[in-house]
Amino acid sequence: MAEEDRAWLTGQDLPTVGRSLDELVHDVRVRMLPYPMGNGHPRFFGWVNSPPSPAGVLVASMAAALNPSCAGGEHAGALLEYAVVRWLADLAGYPHAAGGGLLTSRASMATIIGLASARQRAARQDGWDAREEGLCGQPPMVMYMSAEGHSCLRKAAELLGLGARHVRVVPVDGRFRMDVDALRALIAQDAKARLRPFCVAASAGTVNTGAVDPLEEIADVAADRGLWFHVDGAYGALGVLADGAAAAYAGIERADSLALDPHKWLGVPVDCGCVLLRAWATMSYLGRDGIVRLVNQTVRLAHALAAMIEAADDFELLAPVTTSIVAFRYRLGNRDGRVDDLNRAIPAAVQQRGRAFLTGTRIGGMEALRACFLNPATTTEDLSILLNETRMAAAEIAA
Numbered sequence: 037m038a039e040e041d042r043a044w045l046t047g048q049d050l051p052t053v054g055r056s057l058d059e060l061v062h063d064v065r066v067r068m069l070p071y072p073m074g075n076g077h078p079r080f081f082g083w084v085n086s087p088p089s090p091a092g093v094l095v096a097s098m099a100a101a102l103n104p105s106c107a108g109g110e111h112a113g114a115l116l117e118y119a120v121v122r123w124l125a126d127l128a129g130y131p132h133a134a135g136g137g138l139l140t141s142r143a144s145m146a147t148i149i150g151l152a153s154a155r156q157r158a159a160r161q162d163g164w165d166a167r168e169e170g171l172c173g174q175p176p177m178v179m180y181m182s183a184e185g186h187s188c189l190r191k192a193a194e195l196l197g198l199g200a201r202h203v204r205v206v207p208v209d210g211r212f213r214m215d216v217d218a219l220r221a222l223i224a225q226d227a228k229a230r231l232r233p234f235c236v237a238a239s240a241g242t243v244n245t246g247a248v249d250p251l252e253e254i255a256d257v258a259a260d261r262g263l264w265f266h267v268d269g270a271y272g273a274l275g276v277l278a279d280g281a282a283a284a285y286a287g288i289e290r291a292d293s294l295a296l297d298p299h300k301w302l303g304v305p306v307d308c309g310c311v312l313l314r315a316w317a318t319m320s321y322l323g324r325d326g327i328v329r330l331v332n333q334t335v336r337l338a339h340a341l342a343a344m345i346e347a348a349d350d351f352e353l354l355a356p357v358t359t360s361i362v363a364f365r366y367r368l369g370n371r372d373g374r375v376d377d378l379n380r381a382i383p384a385a386v387q388q389r390g391r392a393f394l395t396g397t398r399i400g401g402m403e404a405l406r407a408c409f410l411n412p413a414t415t416t417e418d419l420s421i422l423l424n425e426t427r428m429a430a431a432e433i434a435a
């Protein structure tokens with residue numbers, strides 16, 4: 037980025053006198069459009085960031101023109117929310133009661149709402165009211181998430197006053213799925229210590245490896261122990277639409293709450309204002325067939341990359357592919373033979389080379405690379421480029 041533009045973007049003064057729309061458009065064209073995050077490119081595989089959707093681009097400005105609050109009333113935005121929530125429930129295979137859902141700014145907010153509902157139900161079961169009385173003087177409520185669960189679960193627990201020390205981290209099995217026996221043991225231990233187990237938060241698609249927890253078994257544990265069953269499907273719930281994937285998601289329909297993120301796999305524009313209309317436009321533009329095609333196409337790309345990795349001597353796969361995320365690593369070390377150090381440095385070096393974008397994470401105590409497929413424009417040629425870019429980046433670092 038040009039130093040002058042960086043300085044302007046971060047340091048510009050608030051103008052005393054307002055500027056014209058022409059000037060604003062000029063600034064956007066000259067100072068902002070040249071510097072996108074890069075997530076529109078077919079070789080952007082970082083985090084879980086989808087490319088822009090044509091329908092989103094087109095309708096976002098109209099939505100901004102309407103600019104409604106959807107608290108109530110009879111206007112387009114408030115009414116469209118009913119349809120979009122019903123569509124999402126239907127796609128995720130979740131039973132839908134009319135009005136039983138909300139569009140939120142993002143999955144983190146959906147998680148807070150889910151866990152707040154869990155907290156209140158537990159309090160009511162115990163004869164008190166958490167919303168009215170607060171948590172003071174009550175036995176601590178304990179939540180269970182897996183070691184691969186998203187950080188928004190812990191943050192929600194903290195914000196809801198449950199206390200980070202009452203979030204239990206359940207270990208995962210060899211496929212990075214919640215270990216249900218360990219879950220049972222932790223719940224029993226907490227109940228014995230006179231704490232109040234109240235919620236288990238499972239994942240339908242973790243961000244590190246795309247793993248889907250054994251939802252049916254976790255639903256059984258929740259039912260046995262009277263726990264709220266929350267499912268974080270922010271990234272992965274729509275993976276259920278891939279051919280042959282349904283069995284892995286059995287039990288999701290038993291969730292008490294399910295967090296979804298239309299700005300992930302569906303590619304609905306990210307941000308909060310008027311997400312309603314935009315969610316509608318993108319989904320309507322794709323249609324059910326288009327959504328299923330998108331999910332299948334991106335899941336196939338993930339499997340193709342996994343196959344290439346398994347066939348290569350210098351890469352290894354770190355987790356089975358369940359959704360559209362591939363977790364892997366470069367097997368050769370740096371000059372001192374340090375594989376972890378090299379893998380930690382690879383994502384930035386690949387990004388710096390500018391031909392592909394992937395991010396890193398830690399999996400099973402190891403530095404890992406991960407690629408997430410969300411862009412329908414990605415081709416198998418892009419996969420070879422990604423692996424070659426990774427090799428070149430590794431060679432640069434080693435030199």
Ligand SMILES: *Cc1c(COP(=O)(O)O)cnc(C)c1O
Pocket residue numbers: 084141142143144145186188241242243268269270271272297300
């Ligand atoms: C992205 C994501 C979240 C958090 O969603 P935001 O929309 O960023 O708040 C939670 N869980 C998973 C699995 C995610 O992929």
